[in-house]
Amino acid sequence: MYYAMTEARHPAVKARGLHKRFVTAEGEVHAVNDVSFEVQAGDFVALHGPSGCGKSTLLLMTGALLSPGEGIIEIAGKNPYELNAEGRATFRAAHVGFVFQQFHLIPYLDVLDNVLVGDLVSQSVDDVSMRERAHDLLEKFNIGHRLHHVPSKLSIGEQQRVALARALLRAPELVLADEPTGNLDPENSEIILQHLADFADEGGAVIMVTHDDRARAAAKSSMHLDAGRLLESDQGESDKEEGDS
Numbered sequence: 001m002y003y004a005m006t007e008a009r010h011p012a013v014k015a016r017g018l019h020k021r022f023v024t025a026e027g028e029v030h031a032v033n034d035v036s037f038e039v040q041a042g043d044f045v046a047l048h049g050p051s052g053c054g055k056s057t058l059l060l061m062t063g064a065l066l067s068p069g070e071g072i073i074e075i076a077g078k079n080p081y082e083l084n085a086e087g088r089a090t091f092r093a094a095h096v097g098f099v100f101q102q103f104h105l106i107p108y109l110d111v112l113d114n115v116l117v118g119d120l121v122s123q124s125v126d127d128v129s130m131r132e133r134a135h136d137l138l139e140k141f142n143i144g145h146r147l148h149h150v151p152s153k154l155s156i157g158e159q160q161r162v163a164l165a166r167a168l169l170r171a172p173e174l175v176l177a178d179e180p181t182g183n184l185d186p187e188n189s190e191i192i193l194q195h196l197a198d199f200a201d202e203g204g205a206v207i208m209v210t211h212d213d214r215a216r217a218a219a220k221s222s223m224h225l226d227a228g229r230l231l232e233s234d235q236g237e238s239d240k241e242e243g244d245s
Contacts, residue, residue, distance in 0.1 A: 010077030011038045012174045012205030013062055018071035020057055031057045032068070033228035039207060041173065044200035046219035047209045054228045055209045056178055062207060063096050063176045064088050076173045097167030099192075101179035103159045105151040111138065112147045115166045130169065137165040141195065157188030164195055175199060177208040181215050193218040 020032040031054040039045055047055055060066035062073060064080035072079060080091045105114045115134040138144045141161040143154075151159055160180065167175055177196065181189035193215055200206050200220070208219060216222055224231045 012041050013039045014074040016072045019069045030228050035230045039205045041203050044206045044220045046216040046222040049225035053225045055225050059176050064092050095173050097172040097175040099167045099177040099180045101182040103163045110148045111162050175206045181212050
């Protein structure tokens with residue numbers, strides 16, 4: 001398999017009783033309220049809901065970037081919040097890939113180095129192997145001819161493909177995508193969604209925050225978040241949503 005996934009012995013991600021509260025000038029906000037779910041290897045899940053419902057907060061907690069106030073997250077059978085900050089960063093680098101609407105590419109690095117920068121935290125595989133894999137991913141995404149261009153020389157669609165290659169570099173168990181098609185035209189959206197679907201088909205798991213009906217249709221299943229609470233929903237439903245959470 002191209003993405004070199006290993007056979008899963010645990011759910012890709014398992015959440016139990018998640019809560020997250022924030023204190024604002026208007027009072028306490030219960031952004032995530034008693035959320036539980038499991039995502040298995042091979043799943044491609046669209047997470048949707050109205051603006052401000054807690055989608056991005058839930059995604060950050062799921063990716064070991066934001067500690068829950070209550071509850072447990074396990075990724076590939078391990079609770080990353082039991083680790084110290086350094087251990088958690090190393091764990092994320094090995095097991096979770098992130099794709100964001102704004103790409104977060106480093107403007108002074110070329111395409112190849114932007115992909116490889118995701119490997120700086122975790123160095124369990126030699127640099128030569130990672131450079132070869134980065135090159136192969138970029139060729140697969142039809143931007144191999146742009147290896148030594150900086151992001152400002154790329155189209156928006158090409159920049160998102162670089163960000164996706166960075167997320168997939170270490171063949172993680174889980175990819176978390178926050179509005180990955182939000183800045184893209186239909187053609188480039190289709191390219192990104194197809195690569196995410198291919199990743200899931202080869203044994204990875206994807207959770208994608210989206211308000212794009214085309215993106216939801218590309219997923220295998222969906223979860224609906226409303227006022228911090230998670231409701232299972234059918235993939236065929238079509239909610240009208242705008243904005244990020």
